[in-house]
Amino acid sequence: xxxxxxxxxxxxxxxxxxxxxxxxxxxxxxxxxxxxxxxxxxxxxxxxxxxxxxxxxxxxxxxxxxxxxxxxxxxxxxxxxxxxxxxxxxxxxxxxxxxxxxxxxxxxxxxxxxxxxxxxxxxxxxxxxxxxxxxxxxxxxxxxxxxxxxxxxxxxxxxxxxxxxxxxxxxxxxxxxxxxxxxxxxxxxxxxxxxxxxxxxxx
Numbered sequence: 001x002x003x004x005x006x007x008x009x010x011x012x013x014x015x016x017x018x019x020x021x022x023x024x025x026x027x028x029x030x031x032x033x034x035x036x037x038x039x040x041x042x043x044x045x046x047x048x049x050x051x052x053x054x055x056x057x058x059x060x061x062x063x064x065x066x067x068x069x070x071x072x073x074x075x076x077x078x079x080x081x082x083x084x085x086x087x088x089x090x091x092x093x094x095x096x097x098x099x100x101x102x103x104x105x106x107x108x109x110x111x112x113x114x115x116x117x118x119x120x121x122x123x124x125x126x127x128x129x130x131x132x133x134x135x136x137x138x139x140x141x142x143x144x145x146x147x148x149x150x151x152x153x154x155x156x157x158x159x160x161x162x163x164x165x166x167x168x169x170x171x172x173x174x175x176x177x178x179x180x181x182x183x184x185x186x187x188x189x190x191x192x193x194x195x196x197x198x199x200x201x202x203x
Contacts, residue, residue, distance in 0.1 A: 079107035079193050080114075082142050084150055089158045091165070091202070098162045103198030104153055106182065109191040114138055145185060152181040162202045171197060 084104045091098040156177050157165070164170040175195040182192050 080110060080138055080142065082106050082108055082139070082146075082149075084146065084153065086199070087150070087153060087157065089154055091157075091162050092159050093161050093163075099203045100157060100160075100162075100165065101199065101201040101203070102157070103200075104178075104195065105198065106149075106179075106195045107193040108142070108186075109193055110138070111190060148185050149182050152185065153178055156181065165200075165202060171200070 082105065084106065086101065086103050088099065088101050091100050156174060160170070160174060165174065175197070178195050179192045182195075186192070
């Protein structure tokens with residue numbers, strides 16, 4: 001006679017029950033997945049649209065503002081570079097002698113006439129002669145300002161201490177002071193756009 005099968009014999013003690021998730025847990029997981037997908041989509045859209053956003057924005061700018069931006073860019077490109085050479089001078093440190101060796105250059109604005117001349121091709125002086133470089137003529141004219149400009153730079157830098165000129169902020173302050181003083185020398189004829197320091201050694 002066959003032995004009746006006991007349900008207990010069929011149960012495996014090592015078998016695991018399947019994980020049952022509640023309805024609330026499933027809703028939370030679904031919402032989390034949707035949020036992640038939306039965030040990723042937004043990031044992708046931002047990256048794709050960001051490059052073209054600036055171009056689209058220009059369409060909405062008034063024509064006057066666009067013209068002003070273009071004119072400012074042209075002024076920056078049309079500056080005259082004036083190299084003032086190297087300066088070696090004493091600094092104002094108390095109790096010890098410190099020296100500064102620095103190369104200084106500045107970019108100057110052009111007058112309307114100079115801008116017009118620089119946009120024209122170089123003109124020849126006569127038959128068979130070399131053409132005149134308009135920019136070179138402007139730079140040569142600037143030479144008469146060099147002594148006064150160099151004197152202003154020496155006056156400003158020699159009144160600084162090595163501690164003042166050792167920091168980026170101190171250098172920027174010195175550049176601003178030079179810019180203001182040299183603008184006074186030009187007396188409105190032209191403007192200093194920027195001052196640059198080349199080699200800068202304090203000993």
